[in-house]
Amino acid sequence: MNSTAPITDSYRSGPDDSGHFGIFGGRFVAETLMPLILEVDRAWQKYRNDEDYLADIRYYAEHYVGRPSPLYFAKRLTEHLDGAKIYFKRDELNHTGSHKINNTLGQILLARRMNKHRIIAETGAGQHGVAAATVCALFDLPCVVYMGETDIERQAPNVFRMKLLGTEVVPVTSGTATLKDAMNEALRDWVANVEDTFYIIGTCAGPHPYPEMVREFQSVIGRETREQIMQYENRLPDVMVACIGGGSNAIGLFHPFLDDSDVDIIGVEAGGMGIDTGQHAASLTGGQPGVLHGNRTYLLQNDDGQIRDAHSISAGLDYPGIGPEHSWLHEQGRIEYVSVTDQEALDAFQVCCRTEGIIPALEPSHALAHVMKIAPTMSKDQIIVMNMCGRGDKDVFTVADALGEKL
Amino acid sequence: MTERLQVRFEALKKEGRAGLVTFITAGDPNPETSLEILNGLPEAGADIIEIGMPFSDPMADGPAIQLSSQRALNNGASMAKTLEMVSSFRENDDATPIILMGYFNPIYRYGPPGFLNDAISIGVDGLIIVDLPPEEDDELCHACLTTGLNWIRLTTPTSDNNRLSSVLKNSSGFVYHVAITGITGTRSAEIEELEATVKRIRTQTSLPIAVGFGVKSQSQVRDIGRFADAVVVGSALVNTVKSALERDLAKQQIASEVHDFVKELAAGLR
Ligand SMILES: Cc1ncc(COP(=O)(O)O)c(C=O)c1O
Numbered sequence: 001m002n003s004t005a006p007i008t009d010s011y012r013s014g015p016d017d018s019g020h021f022g023i024f025g026g027r028f029v030a031e032t033l034m035p036l037i038l039e040v041d042r043a044w045q046k047y048r049n050d051e052d053y054l055a056d057i058r059y060y061a062e063h064y065v066g067r068p069s070p071l072y073f074a075k076r077l078t079e080h081l082d083g084a085k086i087y088f089k090r091d092e093l094n095h096t097g098s099h100k101i102n103n104t105l106g107q108i109l110l111a112r113r114m115n116k117h118r119i120i121a122e123t124g125a126g127q128h129g130v131a132a133a134t135v136c137a138l139f140d141l142p143c144v145v146y147m148g149e150t151d152i153e154r155q156a157p158n159v160f161r162m163k164l165l166g167t168e169v170v171p172v173t174s175g176t177a178t179l180k181d182a183m184n185e186a187l188r189d190w191v192a193n194v195e196d197t198f199y200i201i202g203t204c205a206g207p208h209p210y211p212e213m214v215r216e217f218q219s220v221i222g223r224e225t226r227e228q229i230m231q232y233e234n235r236l237p238d239v240m241v242a243c244i245g246g247g248s249n250a251i252g253l254f255h256p257f258l259d260d261s262d263v264d265i266i267g268v269e270a271g272g273m274g275i276d277t278g279q280h281a282a283s284l285t286g287g288q289p290g291v292l293h294g295n296r297t298y299l300l301q302n303d304d305g306q307i308r309d310a311h312s313i314s315a316g317l318d319y320p321g322i323g324p325e326h327s328w329l330h331e332q333g334r335i336e337y338v339s340v341t342d343q344e345a346l347d348a349f350q351v352c353c354r355t356e357g358i359i360p361a362l363e364p365s366h367a368l369a370h371v372m373k374i375a376p377t378m379s380k381d382q383i384i385v386m387n388m389c390g391r392g393d394k395d396v397f398t399v400a401d402a403l404g405e406k407l
Numbered sequence: 408m409t410e411r412l413q414v415r416f417e418a419l420k421k422e423g424r425a426g427l428v429t430f431i432t433a434g435d436p437n438p439e440t441s442l443e444i445l446n447g448l449p450e451a452g453a454d455i456i457e458i459g460m461p462f463s464d465p466m467a468d469g470p471a472i473q474l475s476s477q478r479a480l481n482n483g484a485s486m487a488k489t490l491e492m493v494s495s496f497r498e499n500d501d502a503t504p505i506i507l508m509g510y511f512n513p514i515y516r517y518g519p520p521g522f523l524n525d526a527i528s529i530g531v532d533g534l535i536i537v538d539l540p541p542e543e544d545d546e547l548c549h550a551c552l553t554t555g556l557n558w559i560r561l562t563t564p565t566s567d568n569n570r571l572s573s574v575l576k577n578s579s580g581f582v583y584h585v586a587i588t589g590i591t592g593t594r595s596a597e598i599e600e601l602e603a604t605v606k607r608i609r610t611q612t613s614l615p616i617a618v619g620f621g622v623k624s625q626s627q628v629r630d631i632g633r634f635a636d637a638v639v640v641g642s643a644l645v646n647t648v649k650s651a652l653e654r655d656l657a658k659q660q661i662a663s664e665v666h667d668f669v670k671e672l673a674a675g676l677r
Binding site for chain 1: 462473563590
């Protein structure tokens with residue numbers, strides 16, 4: 001076999017040149033936006049393998065973000081669940097407290113090479129907004145973050161953090177005033193400011209090349225995990241678990257393992273009040289394919305193709321879509337997608353605090369809730385790796401409220 | 408291809424004037440009022456009618472059209488009702504070209520082949536689907552042209568000559584030039600620059616050129632009508648509906664305020 005031939009039976013070869021993962025992905029944007037998307041794509045193709053660019057990313061990842069993040073054996077949780085060995089990939093220890101900065105760093109270094117002097121971003125939980133505001137402060141670029149009014153209320157600490165970092169937070173009141181509307185508003189800003197502005201999208205969604213670009217920046221999580229688990233266990237894990245909002249922390253952990261057929265991979269969507277209540281954010285479990293925000297993917301929508309509002313206790317998972325690569329992996333059957341309710345996530349959140357001394361974000365608490373379901377059914381020599389993609393400082397008010405405590 | 412657009416542009420040429428394209432959102436603020444507005448547009452001076460198919464996430468539109476979509480959806484608008492509305496308009500008017508404008512997802516859910524057949528059989532003449540650029544022509548554009556409906560595309564101030572040729576390639580009916588970089592209904596264009604761009608587009612196509620986005624007044628309509636084949640007014644009309652609603656006007660009054668404004672705009676071209 002010729003080793004330079006493209007591997008067509010790989011789960012890691014997408015997207016194709018036009019940005020498709022099977023029927024998903026693509027470039028469904030207005031002509032007003034098209035020149036901008038093409039410009040980003042040209043820059044991305046030019047620099048993605050550029051030694052100087054990659055060295056820049058590595059430098060800041062190590063000295064500023066604090067990579068590599070530890071792969072930590074959660075001994076007490078493992079004992080508590082009395083089953084498989086549980087490891088946390090601790091991206092919550094990154095500067096700014098989540099995986100989001102892996103992506104904002106990659107994108108802002110690209111924006112600088114494109115001579116863009118103004119940054120815009122959308123945010124839901126505010127973690128991506130904070131990560132964008134942080135790198136903008138670091139590189140001295142003005143930053144505008146669009147955030148739904150509903151999210152501004154429930155993520156107040158992050159709103160203030162962005163302000164401290166010198167970012168302008170613009171409240172979005174259109175539509176349902178949540179993350180999807182913030183993304184609409186950022187896109188509107190972008191078409192009106194074509195010359196100088198770069199749009200840092202926060203998850204592996206949007207028009208091509210964003211889903212691929214974000215995945216590449218987040219894949220550092222999976223690459224490190226692979227090295228670390230080989231070092232500690234001398235083998236690959238049996239199961240990997242991550243939560244899914246748009247899917248960037250998940251694809252970042254999973255992508256380097258997609259062709260390892262012995263590794264079971266599970267994505268956990270936000271089941272909100274329960275899938276049958278309609279109050280959830282589980283696009284794969286409870287949605288159908290559609291087109292929004294520049295790509296075809298599974299969406300929460302009604303029969304008329306109007307986008308439905310998502311619901312989750314976790315603002316970071318509260319999005320009615322999912323990255324197109326996940327839709328494809330779902331239909332290929334490579335990744336299993338499950339959902340976990342608000343209540344199950346809250347329970348897991350508290351278990352984690354007490355057994356491990358780690359206050360997790362509500363997003364990875366969803367992943368943890370699923371780990372708590374499967375670990376006891378597995379044998380003690382099996383290994384689970386879970387992405388602890390964010391810390392819970394931002395969520396203490398929400399959790400206090402849910403537990404009926406007044407702060 | 409349906410012929411109403413071609414016939415209308417030829418007639419306008421004979422008259423020696425540019426046409427007025429009026430945009431309304433289907434079902435805004437409710438089905439009855441919207442139909443009343445639609446039915447009176449030709450008499451008020453609209454030469455071509457563009458009907459927005461409401462969508463929950465209209466990412467290329469400004470606040471005015473977003474709000475009109477929201478009003479329509481809150482009052483029960485749907486793809487089926489939009490088509491019904493065109494169908495009842497056609498009972499009394501078989502000459503005014505009708506273009507449906509919208510986003511792909513509602514069509515994708517409806518089912519593209521069924522949608523195209525239903526649209527042409529009730530008398531639609533063309534489609535503008537904002538989020539289907541030439542890169543995605545396999546989704547709807549090819550089937551649309553085969554069905555005999557016009558496929559109308561947007562050109563923008565940032566479309567360079569390379570981009571123009573791919574945008575114009577599968578365009579038919581007319582070319583819709585976006586006067587500003589940005590979303591509908593916000594700032595207005597500089598006339599000289601706009602004229603130069605329209606001239607540049609003419610060197611690449613023989614299709615009529617309509618200009619829209621940010622056109623709000625009779626004087627703008629008159630200025631643009633001197634070099635374009637048609638002028639599109641959207642957000643300003645939709646805002647007329649909004650302002651009438653804020654004053655609690657009845658259905659007939661809302662419609663007649665819209666029609667009065669259309670008369671005023673149309674006078675700029677005569
Ligand atoms: C900690 C954390 N995890 C997960 C997410 C969800 O995003 P994604 O699915 O792209 O990782 C967010 C989004 O704000 C987040 O803050």
